[in-house]
Amino acid sequence: MSFHFKPVLLAAIVSQTFPAFAADPVPQAHQDLNEIKVIGGRKVQKLGEEKIRRKTLDKLLVNDEHDLVRYDPGISVVEGGRSGSNGFAIRGVDKDRVAINVDGLAQAESRSSEAFQELFGAYGNFNANRNTSEPENFSEVTINKGADSLKSGSGALGGAVNYKTKSASDYVSEGKPYHLGIKGGSVGKNSQKFSSITAAGTWLGLDALMVYTRRFGKETKNNSDAADTAIKDNDKQSWSPNAGSTNYGSLGIARSKPDPQNWENISTLFKLGYNFNDQNRIGWIYEDSRTDRTTTELSNMWAANWKREPLGDTRSRQDISYRKRIGFEYKNQLDKGPWDNLNLRYDRQTIDMSTWTWDLPTDYAKNGINSDVYHMFRNIRQKNIQFGADAEKQIDFSKSVWAMQYGLGGSKNDNDNSDHSYWVRLYDPKYQTSNNQELTMLVESSSKNRFAYWNNTFQFGGNSQYRFNAGVRYDKSSSKAKDNPNYTPAIRGQIPYLGSERKHSGFSYGLGLDWKFTPHLNLLAKYSTGFRAPTSDETWLLFPHPDFYLKANPNLKAETAKNFELGLAGSGKAGNFKFSGFQTRYRNFIELTYMGVSSDNPNSPNYAPISDGTALVSSPVWQNQNRSSAWVKGLEFNGTWNLDSIGLPQGTHAGVNVSYIKGKAKQNNGQETPINALSPWSAVYNLGYDAPSKRWGINAYLTHTAAKKPSDTVHSSDDLNNPWPFAKHSKAYTLFDLTGYVNLGKYFTLRAGAYNIGNKKYYTWESLRSIREFGTVNRVDNKTHAGIERFSSPGRSYNFTLEAKF
Secondary structure (H helix, E strand, O other): OOHHHHHHHHHHHHHHHHHHHHOOOOOOOOOOOOOOEEEOOEEEOOOOEEEEEHHHHHHOOOOOHHHHOOOOOOEEEEEOHHHOEEEEEEOOEEHHHEEEEEOOEEOOOOOOOHHHHHHOHHHOOOOOOOOOOOHHHEEEEEEEEOOOHHHHOOOOOOEEEEEEEOOHHHOOOOOOOEEEEEEEEEEHHHOEEEEEEEEEEEEOOEEEEEEEEEEEEEOOOOOOOOOOOOEEOOOOOEEOHHHOOOOOOOOOOOOOOOOOEEEEEEEEEEEEEEEOOOOEEEEEEEEEEEEEEEEEOOOOHHHEOOOOOEOOOEEEEEEEEEEEEEEEEEEEEOOOOOOOEEEEEEEEEEEEEEEEEEEEOOOHHHHHHHOEEEEEEEEEEEEEEEEEEEEEEEEEOOOEEEEEEEEEEEEEEEEEEEEEEEEEEOOOOOOEOOOOEEEEOOOEEEEEEEEEEEEEEEEEOOOOOEEEEEEEEEEEEEEEEEOOOOEOHHHHOOHHHOOOOEEEEEEEEEEEEEEEEEOOEEEEEEEEEEEEOOOHHHHHOOEOOOOOEEEOOOOOOOEEEEEEEEEEEEEEOOEEEEEEEEEEEEEOOEEEEEEEEOEOOOOOOOEOEOOOOOEOOOOEEEEEEEOOEEEEEEEEEEEEEEHHHHOOOOOEEEEEEEEEEEEEEEOOOOOEEOOOOOOOOEEEEEEEEEOOOOOEEEEEEEEEEOOOOHHHOOOEOOEOOOOOHHHHHOOOEEEEEEEEEEEEOOOEEEEEEEEOOOOOOOOOHHHHOOOEOOOOOOEOOOOOOOOHHHHOOOOOEEEEEEEEEO
16 A cells, blocks of 8 residues: 555544544543534534634744644645745635635735736736734634635635634633733744733723734745756856855855845734623724835846846845724624624725835946936735624524524725836935836726625534534625726726626525534534635736737626535544545636737727727737636545543643645636646644643644645646646655643743754745746746755744743
């Protein structure tokens, strides 16, 4: 039997032996891999849903998205280049196809459509990623795998990551009127230092919470020796680092080390609430976060010639991610009436993703005080207003329970952008040597959304043996392009052709069954749907140019998904497990499509008008269109085993988490092609000990990830018959991590972790598929792949935190 079946074999062995473990009366030591909660009198587990609470976030030393999903093989972080991550990948889809919400508030969409990447993304002038969030602000994170727009709305095609911010009630009560938490630490992989303060208090019905966090660090390190690469020019002359040069990889696309970077993040969360009585409460929230990353772009393609000698200017970037949110809420409880709990909320959010670029001329010493520097600032701003009403009601019958959740809400969104450029003196930046150029390069848009939902849970049978869930949601959205006097002449000429407001609407459904057929085993089934309305980028982006004519497409349909899951769950004093299989079918994937050559016939789909009122003839025309469908299916197993149930010391536990997934995209011609967003199978094994006194604990993790086979990749939507060229660098790897904690008295806790202890050199699939074949950034040499080591993952690193709670 080949190695890659062993994790599944282990999962099967654990599940077969579990009923015997469940009957063992030995006390258990918990490790929260699955959230188990009580509804209607008994414990249930949910398919495709994992909750990570604050205690576990601290225990796992979570400092960013990568740490959050480090030991979950069913989800990965999409790499976004120098400015950070770009959302998550779940079940074969990524970026905007995985919803991200903070307290139910949707986060920014990315500018990562295929068309945008073809035109702008490859040159690094925009910060086009999705915004990130500060981990210290959250009390829990819920990861939903599989289509589920019933809960998360548009974007939850492959799943959703839902963050819940801290509240004063997490820390204070009548018996404990105040809380002060101070945390500091370091992260080895990027030389990060951080500090965080959490303060909460309550007095006479008034409560308040404040969280302030500051982080700063450098570029994320890689694991490169760069000792075996030679580069050849067109005359087949070679230049090798082995020839004695010490400058290898210092400049250009073959650079082996990450570009120098300094970054800082400052985040603030403030909540204020007042309880009029036990039934009525009002609350206010303020949240802001700003990340500045300053990068010297030594790996830019124009930084060096083929010998890696300096060429042209040295380019620097400052990527800025800023988020501000202000919100209000009102909560009401009724003993009798249409609801038991009612929550009214209103939020305003602004997200700015900006890039400031400047070029330092290499001849500045020669030109002296006359040296000029080019500056360019590009900003993408997304404003969002969201409101909603959510209610819960539970009706108890003699032998059954009916619990319902219902509500309605809406949002208004604006997508704006700006481009500001100018020249100044190098030694006197206040002296401007050119006029300001202020343009709006991307079509701006506004959109509205309205929704209503009704979700029901029924429990019946002896000891609530059966639990059935049925829910429905209706969404209606509209989008339109906005005019702007700062549009380029070419774009302004296209606005009349974009038409009026475009609308999308549809229903989302969810069905679930939980049958407790023995005291310790549950049969689980789930059906859910998801949708994603086209983003402003996909709908309205246009580029009227004779070499690449991109047409906007206001007639795009929403992408849809249907998800089926079947699982078996067990829980008892010896631990818990969940084994499930799933299948998801996607429809109407939006892809950049070549339409053919342009026409001057207004009735032709390839009509290509330009700003002077004429139309282009024989230019290549492209457009975003609904083209392909896809399917994915797989198996997941995760569980914990309290080893004191077989005689080992109390507090000893083991765990395993395995994910295997495969799938294909189906093109319009019927051809099935690989899906690059599918991660190779992975398994995480865990062995740990938590002292019964809770004074200290230690955990060891072994992570094995298979290689991504080139045959399981596709080059591009234009080349479906060849693999992704950098997939050959994907090799199987095994990592060993060790974490631990010790409580130093009543108030202090020290946590530490050692990662990749074996100093394994490896490439993640997410990193390899982020490499570009064209453009000026995130490049390697296309022929020799020189520079690939710049994309290797960090070697051995160490983290630690020291926390005090009063």
